[in-house]
Amino acid sequence: MERRISKALRMVIGGAALAAGLIGATTAMAQGKPEVSGRIDWGVWIDPDGCMHYYSDGGLEGYMVERVNPATGKPVCLKLNTCLVENTDTLFATDSAKLTPHGRQRLQNFFQGSDAFGFAVYGHTDSRASDEYNIGLSQRRAASVAAVARSVGGFVEREIGYGEREPVASNSTAAGMQQNRRVEVVCYRW
């Protein structure tokens, strides 16, 4: 994520440099391009989830947009507000979406103790087996975790299996693969 942010930042800086170049050029070659009507100094506002927005105060009016990663369209957040990241080795047997008794108990305790009004459950795998298989496995695992949340009255807003497509570590080492095998829960709080 940090690498992604810095890449996004580089792109923003690159975009700003490009924009500055274009502004310099507008006076000379304004033909066919809209007239420059002003300039905004954007400030950064961070929302309660830690995600960034650009805003600016125009005197009697204000402007605000989400900051997004130009490559992915996803929001740019200081820290991922994942209130639970659980390694799937402790929750499930290999290749299974059936929770171990210990895993189920852990999850029940977590969902019961949470103050969130809603949850998003995201399943992930390492890169062994096919992409398609991993999407299915991570989806079934996310569904198992979501079922525990619902069983204790939790409100699950979405459950998604990302398979091996959103790794947080390298799949070329055993330790990295273990980190990638995980279920993430995002808590939606008031």
Place this chain on the structure above:
Amino acid sequence: MKTMKLTGAGVVLAFLGACSTAGGVDSNGNPRLIAQPQDTSFFDRQGLPQRQAAIAYDPDGCQNWLIDDGAEGYASRRRDPRSGLPVCNNQYPPGYVVKNYKTNNFPDILPN
């Protein structure tokens, strides 16, 4: 009621600090500043307080961050930090606003 509204608008204008006239390009060909993070009026010289906003439901039932910073209002979409998906539910009806949306004591002129 109408006169009260006008008086209210007059108060707002009276309290506005440095008012520049318009945007466009200055004599050097540089675009004029039309907005900046800090206001120059009396009430909101600080930037926005971080991590603080009300939640406003839009007509589709999706949540948005909402801030009333006095003369300015701000709104931006709430998104799941992991998936980037919007946060939508029917915990409140469309249009409802929960939690405090005001960042200062700037007089509010409400619609009637």
